[in-house]
Amino acid sequence: MSAALYQLSVLISSFAKYSAVVSRLQCKWKGSCRTQRQILDTIIGVTVWKELTEVDFFSDYIWDGLAMMITNLEKLIRWLTTYPAGLKLNAHLNAILSQFFVYHIYLWQTYLSVASVYIGFGFISLSCFFGLSVFFAALSDLLRLLTVHIYCFHIYAFKLATLSVMSIKSLWRLFRGRKYNPLRKRVDSVKLDARQLFIATLFFTILLFLLPTILVYFFIFSSLHYGVCAIQMVLSLLSIVQDKVIFCVFKQHYN
Numbered sequence: 441m442s443a444a445l446y447q448l449s450v451l452i453s454s455f456a457k458y459s460a461v462v463s464r465l466q467c468k469w470k471g472s473c474r475t476q477r478q479i480l481d482t483i484i485g486v487t488v489w490k491e492l493t494e495v496d497f498f499s500d501y502i503w504d505g506l507a508m509m510i511t512n513l514e515k516l517i518r519w520l521t522t523y524p525a526g527l528k529l530n531a532h533l534n535a536i537l538s539q540f541f542v543y544h545i546y547l548w549q550t551y552l553s554v555a556s557v558y559i560g561f562g563f564i565s566l567s568c569f570f571g572l573s574v575f576f577a578a579l580s581d582l583l584r585l586l587t588v589h590i591y592c593f594h595i596y597a598f599k600l601a602t603l604s605v606m607s608i609k610s611l612w613r614l615f616r617g618r619k620y621n622p623l624r625k626r627v628d629s630v631k632l633d634a635r636q637l638f639i640a641t642l643f644f645t646i647l648l649f650l651l652p653t654i655l656v657y658f659f660i661f662s663s664l665h666y667g668v669c670a671i672q673m674v675l676s677l678l679s680i681v682q683d684k685v686i687f688c689v690f691k692q693h694y695n
Contacts, residue, residue, distance in 0.1 A: 460577035460672075461567065464679055481571030481682075488575065489568035506552060506586060513664070514545050520656065529653040537657055541593060548589040576679035580672045587668045594665035597658040604647055604654050611644035 517538050523529060567578035613619065615637070619630040632640065 460580040460676055460679065461574055464574050464577040478571060481573060482569055484682075485568040485570070485572040485575050488572055489565065502582075502586075503552075510545060510549060510552075514542060516660065517541050517545075520660075527652070527656065529656060530650055533650050533653045537653070541596075541657070544589060544593065551589070552586065573679045573682045576675045576682065580675040580679070583668065583672055583675070590661070590664050590668055593661040597654070597661045601654050601658040604651050608644060608647050608651065611640050611647065614640045615644060 520529070521534055521538050563582060564575070564578055567574045614630070614632070
């Protein structure tokens with residue numbers, strides 16, 4: 441029980457550290473005219489939220505957009521198994537990677553079905569009472585929570601691509617009779633017999649032919665990840681700009 445509580449506290453502290461809402465709330469209470477700024481910001485936030493609820497913003501835009509993204513992502517992975525754009529991807533590795541990511545997309549759908557019940561509407565509604573700037577920050581945090589699997593896909597592909605490139609680099613060095621010495625942190629000479637040289641050459645050739653397939657998946661999931669990051673940056677920028685505009689209005693009024 442204590443271990444579970446400890447893990448929960450670590451999770452909460454980590455979320456608070458990187459949360460856009462927490463960062464925005466900390467910035468809101470700095471400077472002058474805090475009460476007046478908060479009242480005006482709250483009025484704007486509640487007004488905007490009222491307009492969004494009338495058009496059913498959350499279900500019609502956010503959840504439908506995520507469902508469309510999941511469907512298109514699954515179609516994209518299926519498309520990669522058909523040798524797209526003339527790319528000669530490795531058939532066996534391509535099948536393994538596609539099955540791996542399609543299964544994780546299924547897990548993502550399950551995660552979203554649970555998340556739609558416990559987070560979302562109430563979280564966004566509560567943020568409006570803290571102002572429009574916090575509303576934008578809450579959207580950024582919600583986007584991060586709902587697209588956590590895109591980040592996981594990016595990490596999986598990045599680690600696999602890094603491991604492949606580093607292995608090819610080491611085998612190429614070994615093929616030339618060189619070996620990195622981690623103790624002295626330098627490259628030393630090494631003598632290999634015929635069997636060792638054959639094994640090194642074999643693994644080097646295999647990894648070299650598998651690398652294009654790995655890089656295709658890495659490029660796709662990295663593009664998706666940085667696309668989500670760009671949307672988060674736009675939401676954070678809107679939050680900062682809106683808060684600064686209110687601050688400048690009250691600063692001019694009281695000066």
